Amino acid sequence: MSIPPATQAIQTIESVFEQQLISEITANLKADQKSISSKFFYDAIGSDLFDQICHLPEYYPYRTEMNMLPKIAADMAALVKQPIELVEFGAGSLTKIRILLKSINMIQSVVPIDIAQTHLQKAADALARDYPEVAVSPIFADFTQPLALQSHNTLPKLGFFPGSTIGNFNREFALQFLQRIRRTLGDNSQLLIGVDTKKSAQVLHRAYNDQAGITAKFNLNILSHLNHIANANFDLQKFEHYAFYNPHFSRIEMHLVSQVEQSVVINNKPIDLHLGETIHTENSYKYRPDEFIHLARMAGWTIQQEWLAEDDMFSVFLFDAL
Numbered sequence: 001m002s003i004p005p006a007t008q009a010i011q012t013i014e015s016v017f018e019q020q021l022i023s024e025i026t027a028n029l030k031a032d033q034k035s036i037s038s039k040f041f042y043d044a045i046g047s048d049l050f051d052q053i054c055h056l057p058e059y060y061p062y063r064t065e066m067n068m069l070p071k072i073a074a075d076m077a078a079l080v081k082q083p084i085e086l087v088e089f090g091a092g093s094l095t096k097i098r099i100l101l102k103s104i105n106m107i108q109s110v111v112p113i114d115i116a117q118t119h120l121q122k123a124a125d126a127l128a129r130d131y132p133e134v135a136v137s138p139i140f141a142d143f144t145q146p147l148a149l150q151s152h153n154t155l156p157k158l159g160f161f162p163g164s165t166i167g168n169f170n171r172e173f174a175l176q177f178l179q180r181i182r183r184t185l186g187d188n189s190q191l192l193i194g195v196d197t198k199k200s201a202q203v204l205h206r207a208y209n210d211q212a213g214i215t216a217k218f219n220l221n222i223l224s225h226l227n228h229i230a231n232a233n234f235d236l237q238k239f240e241h242y243a244f245y246n247p248h249f250s251r252i253e254m255h256l257v258s259q260v261e262q263s264v265v266i267n268n269k270p271i272d273l274h275l276g277e278t279i280h281t282e283n284s285y286k287y288r289p290d291e292f293i294h295l296a297r298m299a300g301w302t303i304q305q306e307w308l309a310e311d312d313m314f315s316v317f318l319f320d321a322l
């Protein structure tokens, strides 16, 4: 049997990408409710800060899902009877993939997709070193855009989307995303997805307003990332982190609040901000399990198995392609 290649070169699409991104950033900062897409959190510093958030006592989603995964992986090992390719969307540090690889020995190939190129490459190289029998083929891409896997194999795909990253999309976009990955992953595919649940607003509030101030640093770092990639001059001292649960939309909203009247230049264009005006940086939608199963069904996925953490703190679903 031939040994699969280790990490293949990341498919770089940088230059086209950059121009599109800068136009997108400027347009969103000129809207009535200013916003910056949460995908810009993840430069090298943002990726490291996210890893720190995962270990905060208040941040229950990471801890809860990590505690659930060994049992899920064992249940899945019994279900997966043929070799498969695992495709993770927004793969980050690949910590969760490792738990699946430990139990599901039918995973022959791993395709981690992420927008944070350096972080992804480092994590993929380490995974390839630790699992030489598994092909690791990272893709540097924006998963909110149409994506071709360009697989060199015909293995059935298992999509993996943990961490409730789906919660960053509004319902309409979540539906479109689930439809799109259904097409990308193809017939006979499955999707393992972690989704945060509705719960006490106080628990939610604490999770996004930690005592150590790491979430605030993470939120503010998005401005520093824009200073680098979009030729902007945000002064981080002039903004404050603000996160709250909006029960009307069942979502946490993260904003950056301007502490003064100010004008910021971005890509040679001025953006004016009033004292107290906010830039909306992230949503994190929370779902009841039946709501999410219904949404996935509309996108072409049918429920195969569901796991709920103690006190319904977090949910993980395995869906089959319809």
Ligand SMILES: C[S@@+](CC[C@H](N)C(=O)[O-])C[C@H]1O[C@@H](n2cnc3c(N)ncnc32)[C@H](O)[C@@H]1O
Binding pocket: 038, 039, 042, 047, 050, 089, 090, 091, 092, 093, 094, 095, 096, 113, 114, 115, 116, 141, 142, 143, 144, 162, 163, 164, 165
């Ligand atoms: C909340 S972290 C989750 C990381 C990992 N999947 C986990 O569950 O621990 C989100 C990850 O998605 C990546 N990401 C965010 N937006 C993205 C986008 N539009 N396209 C590709 N990757 C994205 C980030 O770089 C980050 O690694």
